[in-house]
Amino acid sequence: MAKKDDSPDGLKLDRRNFFKTTGLAGLAESIAAPAEAAAQSTPAAVGPGDVPVRLNVNGRQIDLMIEPRVTLLDALRTRANLTGNKKGCDRGACGACTMIVDGRPVYSCSTLAIEVQGKQIRNVDGLATGDRLHPVQQAFCEKDALMCGFCTPGFIMASVALLEKNPNATPEQIKKGLDGNICRCGTFSRIFEAVSSVKGGQRG
Amino acid sequence: MKAFAYINPANEKEAVAALSPQVEQSMPLGGGQDLLARMKDYVTQPERLVNVKTALESTVTPVGGGLRIGAAMKMADVAEHPEILRMYPAISAAAIEVGTPQIRNQATVGGNLNQRPRCWYYRNEEFVCFKKGGDRCFSPQGENQFHAILGAGPSFIVHPSSLAVPMLAYGATFRLAGPKGERLVPAANYFTLPRQSLRMENVLAPDELLTHVILPAPGNVKSGHYEVRYKASHDWPIAFATVLIAMNGSVVKEAKVVMGAVAPVPWRSAEAEQALVGKSITEATAAAAAEAAMKNARPLSQNGYKVDVAKTAVKRAILRAAGIQTA
Numbered sequence: 001m002a003k004k005d006d007s008p009d010g011l012k013l014d015r016r017n018f019f020k021t022t023g024l025a026g027l028a029e030s031i032a033a034p035a036e037a038a039a040q041s042t043p044a045a046v047g048p049g050d051v052p053v054r055l056n057v058n059g060r061q062i063d064l065m066i067e068p069r070v071t072l073l074d075a076l077r078t079r080a081n082l083t084g085n086k087k088g089c090d091r092g093a094c095g096a097c098t099m100i101v102d103g104r105p106v107y108s109c110s111t112l113a114i115e116v117q118g119k120q121i122r123n124v125d126g127l128a129t130g131d132r133l134h135p136v137q138q139a140f141c142e143k144d145a146l147m148c149g150f151c152t153p154g155f156i157m158a159s160v161a162l163l164e165k166n167p168n169a170t171p172e173q174i175k176k177g178l179d180g181n182i183c184r185c186g187t188f189s190r191i192f193e194a195v196s197s198v199k200g201g202q203r204g
Numbered sequence: 205m206k207a208f209a210y211i212n213p214a215n216e217k218e219a220v221a222a223l224s225p226q227v228e229q230s231m232p233l234g235g236g237q238d239l240l241a242r243m244k245d246y247v248t249q250p251e252r253l254v255n256v257k258t259a260l261e262s263t264v265t266p267v268g269g270g271l272r273i274g275a276a277m278k279m280a281d282v283a284e285h286p287e288i289l290r291m292y293p294a295i296s297a298a299a300i301e302v303g304t305p306q307i308r309n310q311a312t313v314g315g316n317l318n319q320r321p322r323c324w325y326y327r328n329e330e331f332v333c334f335k336k337g338g339d340r341c342f343s344p345q346g347e348n349q350f351h352a353i354l355g356a357g358p359s360f361i362v363h364p365s366s367l368a369v370p371m372l373a374y375g376a377t378f379r380l381a382g383p384k385g386e387r388l389v390p391a392a393n394y395f396t397l398p399r400q401s402l403r404m405e406n407v408l409a410p411d412e413l414l415t416h417v418i419l420p421a422p423g424n425v426k427s428g429h430y431e432v433r434y435k436a437s438h439d440w441p442i443a444f445a446t447v448l449i450a451m452n453g454s455v456v457k458e459a460k461v462v463m464g465a466v467a468p469v470p471w472r473s474a475e476a477e478q479a480l481v482g483k484s485i486t487e488a489t490a491a492a493a494a495e496a497a498m499k500n501a502r503p504l505s506q507n508g509y510k511v512d513v514a515k516t517a518v519k520r521a522i523l524r525a526a527g528i529q530t531a
Contacts, residue, residue, distance in 0.1 A: 043218060045252060048207035068210035068253070071240075091241050092307060093438070104280070104309040110240050111310065114210055115233070115255055158305070179437035180304025 046114075053114050057082060058126025068114045073097045075113035076123060084124035085153045095181030098154035098161075099123045105161035105180070124153035127160065135198050136160050143194035147185035155181045159195045168199055205243040209252040216415060219259035220381050222252070223411040227403070232256045232413055234276065234315035237307050242320065246329045247336065260314065260415055264288065269421030275314030275414050280305070282313060282367075291422050294370035294446045297429040302366050304438050314414045317368055317378070318406065321361035322440055323351070334359045334402045348504040350442065353511055355467040359398035360504065362465045363405060368395065369464035370429060370446040372472065375420050382412035395469035405468065425450050428524030430517045431464075441465050443514035445497075445521040449480065456480045461497060461522075466514050473497040476518060485526035487519075494519040 047068035055062045055075070062080050073090075076082040076099075085108060088096035092110040099108040100122040108123070127134040133141070136159045146152045155178065162169055162177035169177060174195050183191065213219040224230035230252040233239060242248040261274025264285055271287060282288060283299035302308055302316065325331040325342040332338035343351045343360045351360040372391040380387050395406050408414060431444035441464065448460040461476035476497035483489040494515040501511045520530040 043211055043213050043222075045209040045211040045222070047209045051210075067207055069205050069207050069243075090244065092237055095304070095306065098306055105306050106309050107237075107306045110237055112210075112233075112236065112240070112253075115212075115236075115257070162305075176437075177305055180306040 051114070054117055055080075055113060055121060056119065057121045057123065059120075064113070066113060068112065070113050071109050072099065072101075072111045072113045072116055072121070073108035076108070082123055082125045085157070086150050088150065088154075093182075094151070094154075095158060096151050096154040098157040098181060100157055100161050103161070103164065105158045107180075122157070124157055127156065134160065136163065136195070139194040139198045140191070143190050143197060145187055145190040145194040146183075147187055151181060151183045151185075155183065155191055159191075159198075163195070163198055169195070171196065205240070206246070206249045208243075208250055210255065211252065212255045213259045215259050216381050216413065219254055219256050220383060220411065220413055222254040223413070224252075225409065225411045227410050229410070230254060231410075232314075234312035235278070235307075235310035236315075237303065237311045238315060238319040242327070245327065247327060248320075256314070256413060257312070260413065262312075267418065270419045273313055273417040273419070275312060275317075275416060277313045278309060279303070279311045279313070279316060280308040283308060292370065292374050292419060292427075294373065294427040294429040294448070295367065295419075298366040298370050298431075298444075298446070301431055301433075301441075313367065313417060317365050317371075317417075318408060318414060319364050321405065322364045323361045326361065334398065335361065337403060344504055347506065349506040350465075350510075351504055351507055352467050353498075353501045353503045353507055353514070354463075354471050355397055355469065356502075357398065359402060359468060361398075361405075361468050363395060363467065363469050364440060364465075365470070366431075366441070366444070366464060368470045369444065369462050370427075371417060371419070372470045373427075373446040373448050373460045373462040374422060377418045377420075378414050379416040379418060380408060380412045381415045382409060386415075388418070391470075392472070398468050423450065425460075426525045426527070428521040428526070430521040430524060430530070432513045432517050441517075443510055443517045445514070445517040447518070447521040447525045449485070449522070449525045454484045455482055456485065459493075461493065461518060463497065463514055463518065466501075466510065473518075475499055480522065485522060485528065487523070490519045490522040490526075491515075493522055 050065040053064045053066050064079050086096040088094035090109045092107040097109040098105050102119045136156050158178050158181050166173050211222045228250055231250040233253040233255045257276050260276035262276040263274050265272045279299050279302050289296040325333050326335045331342050341359045352362050376391040378389050378394050425448045428447045431441040433441050443466050444464045446462050449456050450458040459477040459480040461473045463471045476493040479493040479496040497518045498511050498515050523530045
């Protein structure tokens with residue numbers, strides 16, 4: 001059997017210790033240069049060790065030193081203190097990790113951080129404006145569209161992407177548009193109600 | 205997953221140069237929806253990933269009355285492409301049912317066609333089966349309710365691609381690029397049975413890339429596509445079928461019947477096609493063709509029900525092609 005080294009130690013992604021010792025600001029300063037390999041005419045392979053990865057998340061530039069194998073989800077959760085989106089199955093089967101990349105909802109657990117450099121990434125941490133919730137977040141609160149809440153960030157990001165594409169989504173479009181997300185508590189009918197109540201980006 | 209090196213080539217030539225002739229040593233990364241999951245489960249452990257999303261085309265180009273589709277095109281874009289819908293509606297119908305919105309936003313045409321089997325023994329690292337270089341298939345004596353009923357042995361996987369079935373029906377050709385240049389392989393010759401090649405499901409070499417799907421002019425055909433599933437979403441069909449028919453007045457002049465999820469390759473049924481030629485399409489003739497499609501079925505211990513499911517898929521795809529309402 002293969003030797004497994006994707007434990008927190010192997011991945012060097014122990015968030016608690018990491019933030020105790022380094023902090024985000026320290027990390028950004030510790031990086032010498034952004035990914036230059038990709039700009040050369042004959043691209044060189046990078047990794048398997050740490051390589052510089054520059055992400056644009058919620059309109060903010062984040063510079064990281066991570067291995068190519070680190071997913072977008074792990075990079076943001078364990079290295080950038082953006083823990084809003086959750087890790088459920090880690091296999092693209094539950095939807096809790098759903099983020100919006102260049103306007104489209106994707107599973108961030110099934111996306112390598114290194115391959116979304118240069119793209120506009122949005123996760124649930126960037127959705128509210130100060131204390132003002134996004135209309136979809138507001139609708140989830142008002143319709144009580146959650147129980148344990150673990151799936152909620154993913155559902156909200158999938159809903160935001162759906163409504164940005166189809167501001168007046170039909171019931172069928174809502175069902176089809178959200179069928180990549182699963183709620184283990186079974187609050188689907190409330191989620192459907194919440195998303196249906198948001199029309200044209202406003203509370204209806 | 206095991207740590208790996210990563211390379212992001214700018215074009216097809218660089219991408220091919222970054223691959224390796226050794227199996228699963230340096231592997232192309234498309235949408236990653238299959239590959240990354242396999243790597244997390246230590247089923248596949250490449251030393252290097254070659255991101256091909258920039259290097260390969262992701263657009264649709266008209267060619268000779270047909271269309272050429274870049275292998276890096278996302279499934280969501282295939283599903284919504286107006287020309288694909290107009291000319292090859294069965295491909296649109298298959299694409300929109302793949303996975304989930306998130307998966308379709310990442311997954312590529314090349315990845316859908318080349319994804320590995322969904323067999324639970326293959327997907328579990330503990331079972332070193334033929335597909336992992338082992339010496340047996342665990343399904344005949346094991347849990348085989350989703351396994352093959354046609355053309356199988358000594359491996360009993362079913363081919364996992366939904367696009368492969370309508371593409372085969374429409375007579376697609378795949379363009380492959382390798383170190384010695386390009387080659388064009390008809391879909392009918394691309395997918396291989398386990399008795400031809402046990403470990404892999406197609407003729408693509410480890411240092412080759414599938415770069416384009418070339419679809420000929422569809423001609424004057426009507427099409428029907430029907431999938432039977434446990435779940436309406438987020439799952440692979442139990443059995444499905446694409447049917448194309450060309451009519452001569454009220455009778456079928458020519459028919460193509462291709463089934464998915466029943467065999468280790470997309471399975472064309474000459475028996476069903478012959479059963480349709482010269483007939484008008486009715487419930488009875490569609491049912492007779494579906495019977496013919498399953499004449500040679502050899503189910504395992506737990507998948508006998510798939511014979512009936514496949515018959516239903518074929519029958520309803522035929523009726524849909526004829527414009528007759530189905531459940």
